[in-house]
Amino acid sequence: MMTASTKxxxxxxxxxxxxxWNVADKMQGWLDSPLTARGKSQLDRVCWPAFxxxxxSDLGRAxxxxxxxxxRQKTLIIADARLRERYFGTLQGKAIPTTAHGALGCAYQQRDWLQLHALAQVEPxxxxxxxxxxxxxxxxxxxRFDDRPIAVVTHGEWIHTFLQHYQPARQASRLFANGQTLALNFKE
Known part of the structure; x- marks a missing residue:
């Protein structure tokens, strides 16, 4: 028998x-940039379940x-700062670093968060x-007593980190594409 705590x-x-900024390859972090027409259509063309x-996230793009x-549904939207993108420190608003940017670029490409925190105050x-x-x-x-699915509209690094810890077999080496969705049953 499945109880509320095990469901x-x-x-x-x-x-x-x-x-x-996604189009311009700029780091957003906690800064914001408006959705493009393509970004809007990525979300509009999906037939969403009743959430x-x-x-x-409380950031504008999310x-x-x-x-x-x-x-298309009368569903409560709950903004929550805990769903924000990783804070990218001094990299926010700048071009995404590549290996041509020396140590900083290498640390970003390797997702070396300790080094990035030291070099650019990126969130650990x-x-x-x-x-x-x-x-x-x-x-x-x-x-715990609601059987309906929950939508979590968030950011690439948030999803990547979630999957890295909770679904390592599913975790991709690349970030989710904009507008991409993954449905899963989460049980610790």
């Missing part, structure tokens, strides 16, 4: 739609994406991981 949480992890709630998803892995765990704990408590 899997059906999550739809959704990366926000494409933004102007019990739509959680989203909130705009969540509003597009919610347009442990801090992002703590935000993810905190949000998951809250969502599990809030939705």
């Amino acid at each position: 899997p949480l059906e999550l739809y992890l959704i990366r926000h739609g494409q933004t102007e 019990g709630a739509i959680y989203c 909130m705009a994406s969540a509003r597009r998803i919610a347009r 892995e442990a801090t992002l991981w703590a935000r993810i765990q905190s949000w998951l704990g809250s969502a599990r408590k809030r939705h």
Whole structure:
């Protein structure tokens, strides 16, 4: 018999739609850039299930994406700062570093978060991981008696880190594409 505490949480992890800075290959982090026409259509063309709630990062691009998803259903949108993208420190608003950028570029390409924190004040892995765990704990408590799926509109590094810890077999070496969705039953 499945009890409320053992019932899997059906999550739809959704990366926000494409933004102007995604097109320009700029690091966004906690800064923002508006959705492009393509970013809007990435979200509009999907037939979404009836969500019990739509959680989203409190950053503009995720909130705009969540509003597009919610347009066809009367679902509560809950903005939550714990769903924000990784803070990219002094890299925010700048071109995505490549190996041509020396140590900084190599650290970014290798996802060496300790080195990136030292070089550019990028949010450490442990801090992002703590935000993810905190949000998951809250969502599990809030939705323990709700059988409807939950949308989580967030960012590439958030999803990547979630999968790295909870679904390592599914984890891709690349970030999710803008507007990409992964449905999964989450049970710790």
